[in-house]
Amino acid sequence: MMLRTIAFNTFGTFLRDKVLIVVAILFTCGLLLMLTPLLGAKAIASMGNAAQAQSMVLGIVSVILIFTSGFGSLLAAWTAADSVATEMKSGTILAVMARPVKRWQFLLGKFLGVMLLMCAYVAMMLVLSYLLALIGGQKIHSAPWIMVLYPLVRYSIYAALAMALVTVMHPVVAWGITAAVAVVVMIVEPTGQPVQNVAWRWIKNVLYTVLPSSGLLSEDRFLAIKEAAIKKTGWLDHVTTLSYGLDYALVLLLIAMWSFHSKSLRRD
Amino acid sequence: MTAAIEFDSVTKVYRRGLGGQEVPALTHVSFAVNPGEVCAFLGPNGAGKTTSISILMGFHSADSGQARVLGFEPGDVRAKKQIGFVPENFAFYKHLNAVKLLRFHAALAGVPLGEMDVRIADLLSKVKLTGYEKLKIGKYSRGMVQRLGIAQAMLGDPQLLIMDEPTSGLDPAGRKEVRDLIFSLKAEGKTIFLSSHILSEVEQICDKAIIINRGRLVREGTMQNLLTTGDKVEVVVDRVSAELEAKLQEWGATQEQLPSGVKILLPLERKREVVEALWTAGADVISMQPLKSSLEELYMQVVGSENPS
Numbered sequence: 411m412m413l414r415t416i417a418f419n420t421f422g423t424f425l426r427d428k429v430l431i432v433v434a435i436l437f438t439c440g441l442l443l444m445l446t447p448l449l450g451a452k453a454i455a456s457m458g459n460a461a462q463a464q465s466m467v468l469g470i471v472s473v474i475l476i477f478t479s480g481f482g483s484l485l486a487a488w489t490a491a492d493s494v495a496t497e498m499k500s501g502t503i504l505a506v507m508a509r510p511v512k513r514w515q516f517l518l519g520k521f522l523g524v525m526l527l528m529c530a531y532v533a534m535m536l537v538l539s540y541l542l543a544l545i546g547g548q549k550i551h552s553a554p555w556i557m558v559l560y561p562l563v564r565y566s567i568y569a570a571l572a573m574a575l576v577t578v579m580h581p582v583v584a585w586g587i588t589a590a591v592a593v594v595v596m597i598v599e600p601t602g603q604p605v606q607n608v609a610w611r612w613i614k615n616v617l618y619t620v621l622p623s624s625g626l627l628s629e630d631r632f633l634a635i636k637e638a639a640i641k642k643t644g645w646l647d648h649v650t651t652l653s654y655g656l657d658y659a660l661v662l663l664l665i666a667m668w669s670f671h672s673k674s675l676r677r678d
Numbered sequence: 679m680t681a682a683i684e685f686d687s688v689t690k691v692y693r694r695g696l697g698g699q700e701v702p703a704l705t706h707v708s709f710a711v712n713p714g715e716v717c718a719f720l721g722p723n724g725a726g727k728t729t730s731i732s733i734l735m736g737f738h739s740a741d742s743g744q745a746r747v748l749g750f751e752p753g754d755v756r757a758k759k760q761i762g763f764v765p766e767n768f769a770f771y772k773h774l775n776a777v778k779l780l781r782f783h784a785a786l787a788g789v790p791l792g793e794m795d796v797r798i799a800d801l802l803s804k805v806k807l808t809g810y811e812k813l814k815i816g817k818y819s820r821g822m823v824q825r826l827g828i829a830q831a832m833l834g835d836p837q838l839l840i841m842d843e844p845t846s847g848l849d850p851a852g853r854k855e856v857r858d859l860i861f862s863l864k865a866e867g868k869t870i871f872l873s874s875h876i877l878s879e880v881e882q883i884c885d886k887a888i889i890i891n892r893g894r895l896v897r898e899g900t901m902q903n904l905l906t907t908g909d910k911v912e913v914v915v916d917r918v919s920a921e922l923e924a925k926l927q928e929w930g931a932t933q934e935q936l937p938s939g940v941k942i943l944l945p946l947e948r949k950r951e952v953v954e955a956l957w958t959a960g961a962d963v964i965s966m967q968p969l970k971s972s973l974e975e976l977y978m979q980v981v982g983s984e985n986p987s
Contacts (some may be wrong), residue, residue, distance in 0.1 A: 415785040504763075508763035509783065
């Protein structure tokens with residue numbers, strides 16, 4: 411009951427957050443702008459030179475999906491950091507923590523509120539994926555649950571990381587570090603090409619081991635449109651990969667709870 | 679009997695800046711508040727009142743010493759179930775209205791769903807916010823927000839109310855309403871721990887006062903004991919004859935003419951002698967009581983001297 415109350419209140423706060431609304435509008439404008447070349451390419455494909463145009467369409471679809479997916483990670487990190495920091499800044503946390511609420515319950519409630527928002531975001535992303543595939547004249551062969559669970563697990567990692575950081579630092583710094591981690595993760599992701607420099611190879615390996623693998627947890631690899639790519643991934647692989655992500659998020663969340671447990675609560 | 683609030687040699691030091699400069703907030707503060715008492719917690723700004731309340735609520739931890747609330751460690755949910763807290767400048771979610779905010783707090787306080795709406799309506803009526811239920815709290819005046827803060831504190835029918843400046847931002851009528859509310863809570867046997875700067879109100883409401891200054895306890899006691907000067911008695915009579923006036927001067931008493939009689943201040947040890955003389959001289963003794971100083975006088979005496987303005 412307590413967790414649900416905090417989670418829904420957090421979710422309700424997000425829906426009325428003016429900054430988030432502005433960012434969402436800008437993001438939608440960006441998407442609409444990206445749709446313009448996509449529709450143009452589609453029109454060309456219907457007129458002639460179909461193969462080249464089709465390849466263009468798929469390229470644009472892929473960019474849009476990467477864009478929405480990356481934005482989701484940043485959104486998860488920002489909302490997680492902001493949800494805790496705003497409570498401290500406004501002082502609402504004092505009235506809430508005066509209730510019979512344990513600190514871990516408060517933080518978990520906030521985290522669940524963030525995940526509710528991300529569920530809504532993933533649902534929109536899912537619709538967008540099908541819409542883009544339709545425009546591109548393709549079919550998404552991946553099961554919808556994959557396109558829901560994978561991004562959610564990935565977002566839970568970034569939300570938990572930002573939450574852990576915001577217990578000890580300013581939310582903008584926490585978000586910045588999380589964003590930097592997301593970028594580093596993409597850089598150190600194995601590309602299949604050999605790395606000549608030994609030091610760089612060592613650094614890449616260490617970082618790839620330590621940081622969460624968003625490539626592994628990316629639903630993009632199942633959106634390859636080619637049905638054969640999906641058949642290679644069995645249930646056990648899915649369970650293992652998702653468990654890896656959930657485990658990572660859980661550890662980060664536990665660190666956040668531990669750090670928040672001894673934090674002095676005051677109006678910032 | 680377990681004290682409602684107990685501070686035993688509590689010390690708290692803040693560390694500020696990169697160098698970790700130590701700023702003592704509380705130094706070996708000890709006091710106790712018994713169940714059913716209305717206790718004022720007084721001190722100038724920066725004396726350590728909010729830090730003490732934060733420790734009581736479990737928002738901060740003490741560096742040394744021990745604090746107990748209703749027999750539990752501060753922050754223990756078993757204690758928090760029985761505590762209502764009115765923070766200084768009650769903060770709220772701006773997008774909610776009063777009913778939604780109180781529902782949120784009621785859910786956290788564990789108020790059963792079936793009782794929630796009745797209790798909320800009752801509390802809103804108690805704090806005179808009926809009719810403003812649908813208005814967003816962001817549009818409330820400061821006084822209305824403060825009254826809403828008091829309502830949320832009473833949601834769980836708490837045994838102990840901790841109020842940090844509950845009447846700040848209220849107009850005289852609003853202050854009187856809060857005062858009446860505290861009187862009614864006192865009549866119900868609730869324990870109230872009240873931090874305030876409005877000493878005249880505190881004097882009317884509280885049974886006991888604790889005064890801290892610069893993080894140290896400087897005075898503690900029942901209002902009766904704190905305000906009684908101990909060495910003088912105040913007698914009010916209808917008149918004093920000229921013959922008696924000379925005698926009173928001789929006994930070290932002073933007189934002051936009141937609209938309804940004469941007020942005589944006399945040394946405690948002359949009490950019987952003077953009253954007998956007054957009776958014999960045919961004066962009507964209207965009242966007699968130990969001389970009391972006001973709380974403001976006491977406060978200025980114990981705190982003012984250390985905090986030159």
